[in-house]
Amino acid sequence: MKISLIDSNENRILQNDIIRKIRDLINSKNLERGEKLPSERVISEKINVKRNHIKEAIKRLEFYGVVKSISQSGTFLSIGLTGFNGIVEEILTIDSPSFIELAETRISLELKTVALASKRRTEEDLIRIENTLKAFELKITNGKDYLEEDLLFHLAIAKASKNNTMLSVMLLIIPPILDTYERDAVCDGDQVLSEINKHKDIYLAIKAKDTKKAEEMMQKHFFKLSKFIENKKT
Known part of the structure; x- marks a missing residue:
C-alpha cells in the first residue's frame, strides 16, 4: 500500500x-x-x-x-x-504539509545532496544528470510544462549523492510537491529560459567536483522560491 x-x-x-x-x-x-x-x-x-x-x-x-x-x-x-x-x-x-513546507524541506535537502553529489558522482551519474538536463531543456524550448523534467534532474543529483536516505526523502516529497505546486513560485515567461543556464551551471559544478560552486549554483537556482517562501511566512 x-x-x-x-x-x-x-x-x-x-x-x-x-x-x-x-x-x-x-x-x-x-x-x-x-x-x-x-x-x-x-x-x-x-x-x-x-x-x-x-x-x-x-x-x-x-x-x-x-x-x-x-x-x-x-x-x-x-x-x-x-x-x-x-x-x-x-x-x-501532523497535518498534511503545505506547498511552502514541502518546498522549504526540498531546498534544505537539495543543498546537501548537491554538495555530496559533487564529491561522490561517477561518470554514470554525470550521464544520468546530463540526460535529464537535456530533457528539461527540450521541454522549455518547446514551450511545454517542464516541472516533471526539473524534478527528475534533481532526483538524478540526489542519486549521485550516494545517500539512499536523502534519495528516499526526495522520492517521498516529490508527489505532494506535484500535487500542491504553485506556479508563481518559479520563473514564468521569458525568465524561464534562464533556468536552463542555472541547471547547466549546477551540472558543470558537479562535473568539476567543485562543491562550493555546486552549492552556490543550487542556492541561485532556488533564489526566487526562497523569496516566495519568505514572503508567505511574513
Whole structure:
C-alpha cells in the first residue's frame, strides 16, 4: 500500500481515529517491544472497523517505525510503550504539509545532496544528470510544462549523492510537491529560459567536483522560491 504525505481530511480523520483505537488496544494488553499485535481480523472485530482500514492504519504506523509487519508472521511492536505512545501522539497531530513546507524541506535537502553529489558522482551519474538536463531543456524550448523534467534532474543529483536516505526523502516529497505546486513560485515567461543556464551551471559544478560552486549554483537556482517562501511566512 502506498503511503502519501497528503491525504484527504476525511481519510486522515478516519485513520487517526483507527490509530487511537489501535493504540488503546496495544496499551490495554501492555505489550512490550518485540511482542506481536493482535491480527488485523481481531483488531477489526474489536473496534468494529473494516480490515482494509485497519491495514491502512497499520501501514501508516509502520511508516513511522513504531510497528513492523513480517510476512506470514504478523505485526510486532518496534519500540517500548512509552516511545510508542509518544510517537503516536505526534502522528495524530501532523497535518498534511503545505506547498511552502514541502518546498522549504526540498531546498534544505537539495543543498546537501548537491554538495555530496559533487564529491561522490561517477561518470554514470554525470550521464544520468546530463540526460535529464537535456530533457528539461527540450521541454522549455518547446514551450511545454517542464516541472516533471526539473524534478527528475534533481532526483538524478540526489542519486549521485550516494545517500539512499536523502534519495528516499526526495522520492517521498516529490508527489505532494506535484500535487500542491504553485506556479508563481518559479520563473514564468521569458525568465524561464534562464533556468536552463542555472541547471547547466549546477551540472558543470558537479562535473568539476567543485562543491562550493555546486552549492552556490543550487542556492541561485532556488533564489526566487526562497523569496516566495519568505514572503508567505511574513
